[in-house]
Amino acid sequence: MNLQAITFVQRQISINDIIGLSIALILFVLFDIIFAKIFNRKFVLLYLISAEVILMASWYFGIDLLTIVTGIALGVGLTFFLFANMNEARVFIANSMKGKASFQLFGHKKDETKPEHIFDREAMYKKIETAVVTLSKQKIGAIITFEKKDSLNDVIKSGTILNAPVVPELLLTIFYEGTRLHDGAVIIRDDKILAASVYFTPTTRPLTGKFGSRHRAAIGISEITDSVTVVVSEETGRISIAYDGELQAVAPDTFLKVFEEYMAIAKAPEDENEDSEPKPSDKPEEHK
Incomplete structure (x- = not known):
């Protein structure tokens, strides 16, 4: 040297x-x-x-x-x-400015409880089942996202505001291929169809299996919010549910039960173990 x-x-x-x-x-x-x-x-x-x-x-x-x-x-x-991944940054910044994220850099989280809207959940869920099963039988592609605790106000801006009641016939009309709103997702808050033709940033993770654009978008929004997203494949009529970055295929006859289980999952605090809340099992190996 x-x-x-x-x-x-x-x-x-x-x-x-x-x-x-x-x-x-x-x-x-x-x-x-x-x-x-x-x-x-x-x-x-x-x-x-x-x-x-x-x-x-x-x-x-x-x-x-x-x-x-x-x-x-x-x-x-x-x-x-x-x-x-601009959409994720926008959602975080928007929530931070509203005090909902409370700039959670070191695990401290501000209480973000909001008044609960009272409505007949059982009746609304049955309407969703009717719409989803019909979409599946007719092989009409659809993506329906249900807002839970995390606000979807930021992503709603990309779509068309409807603020309409949840009616199976309206959902079928929205996703019918000849309509202007059939592309993109429908967002439901409580018992209202808040918006349609909403576009999500698809997941950037490498995925195993065959996934369409709707499935990737559903996984993408589930990675950044606690929302539940139902996807119907226009090729096979297969029903899937996206939650917490994962996708589960669901049979039409068990859809209502599995959907209710996902909607009942409470968002766990960030400092708790991720496995503290049970999720429905039997996830499929591939999706079309």
Whole structure:
């Protein structure tokens, strides 16, 4: 090893180096925490941390080319990811501004209870069953999202506001291929069809099996809210329910029971174990 290499390895750490590295480390950690809270993408977080470590190391050791290349890769990667997942960022920011997210950086959560609208849930669920089973028999593609605790006001803006009562015939009309509103999702809040033709950002996760655009959109909205989304395949008439980032195929004769179970699941506090709330089992291996 020559003198230059020895000097490179044994470089003295100055006060400025310590201050610079400390500031960079604090900023990176804060950014990673915020990023993890908004997007919850482990593989992207690993990419961020790896790039940040390389960036700090190359800067400290004076490897300018590696610093520039890593900085560009980090910036381009983040820009691409943010554009691809803009909807999740909008939902988080909107909820934070309304005080619903209370900027949950360190696990503290503001009470976001809202007055419960009283209506005949059993009667409404039976209407949903009638509509979904009919859509399945006629192989009419549909995606219906039911708002629970997390507000869907932000994504509703992309659709057409209806504020109509839940009626099976209306749902069938909306999703009939010849109508203007048949593309996109219907959002139901309590016993009202709040909006139609609403578009969700589809999931970016690699999925096993054959999934259509409706299924990917349903999984996407279930990853960022506690909503329950029912999907009917226009190719097979198959019924599926998306919740918490997962998709379950449901037979028409058991739809009402399984749907009620999903709607009854309460959102668990973030500091509790994710498995604290039981979910319906028998998830399928593939979906069409």
